[in-house]
Amino acid sequence: MSEQPTGTAPKSGGAATMTPEQATWFADIFNRLVAGVDQVLLGKTFVIKLAYTAFLSEGHLLLEDFPGTGKTSLARAMSQSVDGSTSRIQFTPDLLPGDITGVSIYDQSSRSFEFHQGPVFANIVLADEINRASPKTQAALLEVMEEGQVTVDGVTHIVDAPFMVIATQNPIEQAGTYRLPEAQLDRFIMKASIGYPDHASTLRILQGAGVKAHDVVIPPVVSSRIITEMGTLARTVHVDPSINDYVSRLVDASRNSDEVRLGASVRAALALVRTAKTLAAASGRHYVIPDDVKVLAEPVLAHRLVLDPEAEFEGVTASSIIGQLLLETPPPSDRQAV
Numbered sequence: 001m002s003e004q005p006t007g008t009a010p011k012s013g014g015a016a017t018m019t020p021e022q023a024t025w026f027a028d029i030f031n032r033l034v035a036g037v038d039q040v041l042l043g044k045t046f047v048i049k050l051a052y053t054a055f056l057s058e059g060h061l062l063l064e065d066f067p068g069t070g071k072t073s074l075a076r077a078m079s080q081s082v083d084g085s086t087s088r089i090q091f092t093p094d095l096l097p098g099d100i101t102g103v104s105i106y107d108q109s110s111r112s113f114e115f116h117q118g119p120v121f122a123n124i125v126l127a128d129e130i131n132r133a134s135p136k137t138q139a140a141l142l143e144v145m146e147e148g149q150v151t152v153d154g155v156t157h158i159v160d161a162p163f164m165v166i167a168t169q170n171p172i173e174q175a176g177t178y179r180l181p182e183a184q185l186d187r188f189i190m191k192a193s194i195g196y197p198d199h200a201s202t203l204r205i206l207q208g209a210g211v212k213a214h215d216v217v218i219p220p221v222v223s224s225r226i227i228t229e230m231g232t233l234a235r236t237v238h239v240d241p242s243i244n245d246y247v248s249r250l251v252d253a254s255r256n257s258d259e260v261r262l263g264a265s266v267r268a269a270l271a272l273v274r275t276a277k278t279l280a281a282a283s284g285r286h287y288v289i290p291d292d293v294k295v296l297a298e299p300v301l302a303h304r305l306v307l308d309p310e311a312e313f314e315g316v317t318a319s320s321i322i323g324q325l326l327l328e329t330p331p332p333s334d335r336q337a338v
Contacts, residue, residue, distance in 0.1 A: 009233055018236045018286040026230060027284035030056070032221045037077040040218060041070050041194070043201030049282070050192050050299055051078060051166070055124075056231050057278045059189025059271065060145050060165040062303060069194040071168045075126040082227045083220035084123030084162070091133040097140035101150045102157070115152060120144055121159055123224055127167040131177040138184060141165060145187045162227045182262065182306060189271045190296070191303035230281075237277035238287040242332035247272050247293060253325045254305060259316050262306035272300045290331035298322045 010021040018026075030052060037048045051074060054061045063071050072088060079086035089100060102118035119125065120141070130138060144150050145165055150157045167188065169180070185191075197205060247269050255263030276292040283292075302318040 009229060017238045018233060020286055022233060023281050023284050023286040026233060026281040029222055030282040033081050036081045036218045036221055040073050040077040042204050043197045044194055047192055047194050050190060053275050053278045054189050055164045056234055057189055057274045058231050062188040062191040063166060063168045063194060064171050064191060065193050069196060072126060075124050075166050077218045079124040080218040081221050082224050084224045086124045087119035087122040088126040088128060089119050091127060091129050093132060095133045095137050097137050100140045101152055104153050120150060123160060123162055125165045127165055129169060130167040131169040131180055135178055142187060162224055185303050186265055186267055189275060190299040192299050234278040234281050237280050239273060243288050246290060246331050249329050250325055253329055257321060259308050259311035259321055260305050261308050264301045264304050268301055268304045272296060275300055294326055297326055
């Protein structure tokens with residue numbers, strides 16, 4: 001593990017916000033994490049950066065993509081890079097909440113109930129085809145995603161930190177699926193798509209066709225403890241009031257759009273600021289600039305919008321609306337934001 005040279009963040013000297021030295025340390029580890037996973041998910045650097053941004057923002061990621069695009073490989077590689085644990089839950093119509101959270105089983109020898117942890121007790125949980133399970137089973141994830149804990153038979157069990165859910169859904173096969181309710185979509189800090197690799201990346205994949213994906217092992221870059229420390233440090237990135245005003249105006253504009261029935265929530269605005277802080281630190285800055293917000297606006301806000309049915313019928317998408325809002329909402333100057 002290459003943690004020793006940069007295993008601890010530089011001291012802040014009592015400052016309430018991140019220092020330039022801490023931002024440099026953060027960016028170095030972030031780039032090494034991305035580079036490690038990039039060896040497995042070829043040609044998808046931007047998506048990998050989004051995934052780590054969500055992870056270090058203590059959020060969860062929704063991937064809407066076709067089968068065979070590397071969703072499982074992404075989750076495995078991320079957990080290996082932070083020396084953590086990973087689990088995969090295949091969501092099906094007959095899956096029960098206890099299959100996710102765990103169950104209490106009576107032990108005759110001790111004459112008491114013993115809790116057996118479910119697959120949700122891992123650092124990175126891949127919830128594959130989440131929309132194939134019933135709403136009741138989907139709801140089993142809500143508590144752990146929001147509060148980092150599971151309550152079974154009135155007893156609370158804390159999951160290990162860091163913790164992240166990477167959920168997937170197929171945008172094509174909708175038969176026998178349950179649409180994720182808006183309350184659950186709002187729990188995902190961002191939504192992204194891996195997509196198919198380009199020609200050059202496909203050739204590199206084919207050249208290594210003799211090696212199974214599960215045989216590829218990513219050496220850990222840092223420990224899970226350092227990831228938790230980075231998440232805490234990311235919260236201290238400076239955000240100028242003009243940036244908060246910009247985010248507020250974007251969110252307000254999404255609610256006032258004629259093509260939107262339900263705009264972005266306050267949780268969405270908070271998520272945009274949190275992820276912008278992490279992206280700024282990943283770029284080696286201890287302050288947020290408007291471009292951080294612009295880059296993350298679509299993956300953070302688009303999946304939270306509920307479009308007007310007529311607009312959907314005319315081919316309007318949430319992504320196109322976010323793009324239009326960015327054009328119509330003037331950002332603060334970089335000088336104001338520093």
